[in-house]
Amino acid sequence: MRGRMDDVHVVLARSAPGFVGLQSVDDAGAAIGDAETVPVERLPAVVAEREQDRPRWIWSDSRTWYPALLDAGVRIERVHDLRAAGAILAGSTFAARARVDHPPSPDWAAALAAEASAPRGVPVAAAGTALFDFDEFDAPAPPAPDAETVVADPVAATVAEFARQQSLVAASDAPGRLRLLLAAESAGTLIGVELQHAGLPWRRDVHESVLERALGPKPSPGRKPAKMAVLAGEVRDALEAPALNLDSQTELLKALQRAGIAVASTSRWELADHAHPAVAPLLAYKKLARLLSANGWTWLDEWIVGGRFRAEYVPGGTATGRWATNGGGALQLPKQVRSAVVADSGWKLVVADAAQLEPRVLAAMARDEAMADAARGRDLYAGLVERGVVASRDEAKIAILGAMYGATSGDAGRLVPRLARAYPAAMALVDGAAREGERGGVVTTLLGRSSPLPPEGWRAVQARASEPGAVAAEERRARSAAREWGRFTRNFVVQGTAAEWALCWMAELRHRLAGIAPSPLGARRAGASGPAFELAPHLVFFLHDELIVHTPAALAPEVADAVAESAEVAGRRLFGTFPVDFPLDLAVVDSYAETD
Known part of the structure; x- marks a missing residue:
């Protein structure tokens, strides 16, 4: 029984x-x-x-x-x-x-x-500088201790x-x-x-065709792909530097400056502001170099085995509870290679993306009914425009991101005050989290995950600024470091609670998928998925607010319903009867690229 x-x-x-x-x-x-x-x-x-x-x-x-x-x-x-x-x-x-x-x-x-809580994606704030990156997903984790020995x-x-x-x-x-x-x-x-x-599921032949169209035929070891070699030659000619190594940032920056291109880095954002004939081929080269490095033939050989990409996921691998991966870049798959993600014959991919998850979570956490109403049954950004908070959807997006990340200058600095007037409860929540961080305090998500304390370097900066005789430069460093940590805690409460919603969504979906009768004997098997999943729908991908289920084609409609119902359950589990929507962009496809 x-x-x-x-x-x-x-x-x-x-x-x-x-x-x-x-x-x-x-x-x-x-x-x-x-x-x-x-x-x-x-x-x-x-x-x-x-x-x-x-x-x-x-x-x-x-x-x-x-x-x-x-x-x-x-x-x-x-x-x-x-x-x-x-x-x-x-x-x-x-x-x-x-x-x-x-x-x-x-x-x-x-x-x-x-080992589980080793923080990743935590800003390092000291001496007035900061690394503010919540999405460092491929830092390797230390090996797990062998507990019971x-x-x-x-x-x-x-x-x-x-x-x-x-x-x-x-x-x-x-x-x-x-x-x-x-x-x-x-x-x-x-x-x-x-x-x-x-x-x-991953089609190596499709991926290889993507690489050949973008880069040219697979090169011999130690050689650049043909299209990259052509672009490199154009850059060298334009910069009059025939021996330039484009992969050396130091050499490249010096060559650009010698050619009269006033840049302080080789970032594409800075280069794009210049009209020199070297810029266009250089930007094209850098784009192809990223593809080759992140998802080229070496990546295929290392990560695609037996028709599957098997990344090692690290649940809760960042400070906010978002997931990480150990290598492979599973959480950073570029659109260029998504066409290689293809369901097995007789199977489908059910792809779901929670639209504007974090601002909806913010509205629900703050119990801001006006903000929740702006998102009900519609695109949240369009809702802000309809209510006259901002003039365009682009402005709405800038304002929301500015509110969650603490922007105070530029367009965000101009638009965030409008958001504060329209949705005071939501803004009060993130502003309060920021003030707590600036004091060096800890903030906590809805369900109970708490932020780490600032590092010792941060505390040392604050202490020096409080000592008798502290100079103005030390006080400025302390204020800058405090604001940076406040931006971290401001976003922590929202991003962390959104991660909790996503966890509840996946957990409920996993439970529901287990209750869906597997395909009958004789149906096409997904043998590469292993004996536990070869006949049953199963999760195969997760990225913050997006997931993919691999399912027998006959079960795809039932699986799609389960995905949508699980999102509704997750919202009720976290926020009870508060009237906030969590709509999904939901598609049943053969290839991941069909959702782009």
């Missing part, structure tokens, strides 16, 4: 060499009965049998445990990932008071949590850590929100492994 959703919890941990321990526990982490030990080779069969009771599995890290189960064709429904949950609980302001009365996590769990009784240690985390949540200021966040984050860890396992 199937149990209710919260009846059964089963801990998985390494036991003796070659064996795995299983221990049933209650919702608080108290052991139920004796632990069971099974040989590693029997684990998939045991897990598949236990799945009939719909347990919540509890383990150290989905990346360690789940791949082998998927290799055996075993999917699991629910998990509590101690690594992911521990990282959130270690920093959440919702659990700050509870942490005072609870023991710290053990060394093995703390190491896992620290460093404790005497891994099963008991895993049970104890689960009990500690459950107690922290129960004693927190917002247990309901934290439970939802930990459940969604843990579901995300399963989805991340499944995306890599199933892979994104």
Whole structure:
């Protein structure tokens, strides 16, 4: 008989060499009965049998445990990932008071949590300079600690850590929100492994034809593609520099300046302001160089295996909770190569993109009904124009981005005050988050993910500016660094909550896809997707507010409905009955390029 959703919890941990321990526990982490030990080779069969009771599995890290189960064709429904949950609980302001009365996590769990929460996309602000990039998605993560090899009784240690985390949540200021966040984050860890396992369908022949049209035939090792070589020659002739290495930024900048082109960098934005005959071929060369470097033949050889692109996703891999990848650029696929993303024969791609997700999330977080109404049933930017807040859709987009990123100059500086007058609740929320960051404080998303503290360099800059005798330059550096960190926290609350919405969307969709009957025997199989997914619709791609499902063609209409319904459920889970829409751009296609 199937149990209710919260009846059964089963801990998985390494036991003796070659064996795995299983221990049933209650919702608080108290052991139920004796632990069971099974040989590693029997684990998939045991897990598949236990799945009939719909347990919540509890383990150290989905990346360690789940791949082998998927290799055996075993999917699991629910998990509590101690690594992911521990990282959130270690920093959440919702659990700050509870942490005072609870023991710290053990060394093995703390190491896992620290690895999970290593911040990426965090501005480094010191001495008046800043790196402000929320989208650094391909920085490699450090290897995960091998948790259960460093404790005497891994099963008991895993049970104890689960009990500690459950107690922290129960004693927190917002247990309901934290439970939802930990459940969604843990579901995300399963989805991340499944995306890599199933892979994104990829036609190598189509990709190669894209490269040949853009670059020319595949060159010999050490040579440039023909079209790049022609462009390079045009640049050298125009700059009168026959030996110029266009791939050396130092050499190129000197050659441009010698030719009278007054630029301080070789960025395309700066070059585009000049009419010199070297500029057009140089910009064309740089565009082709980016394609060759990011998605050229070497990338194909490394990343496309068996008709699939299998990127390693890192759920929660950035400070705000957005995902990262370890190599491959899965979250930065240029439009040029999307034509290579093609469904298997007899299958379709269901592609969905949540329109203007972050401003809609801002409206709902702030309970700004006027802003939510501007977006209801329509394009949000068009809604701002209709209400006379701004004159054009372009101005609306500039104003919204300026509000979320703290722009104070240019067109954004002119337009943001109009937004503040029209939507004071929304602006008050992000302005308050910015002020907290400028003070060096911490801000928290709707469900409980908190921002990191400013780095030591930032604090040192502030301290020097506060010392007696501080000079004006030090005070300016401190103000600049404070504003930069304030822009980070301003955006953190919105981007982080949008990431929570996306997690809930995917988790709900994953659940619904599992309930859709697979194609009957005899239907075309997606064999490259692995035994767990070869007949069933499954997620194959995720990018912030966009996802792709690979599905048997006959199931595509049902899958598309599930995608849309899951978005509605995610909105209700986070914002209750507040009247905000989360519309999707939804398409059923054979190729990803059809959605461009």
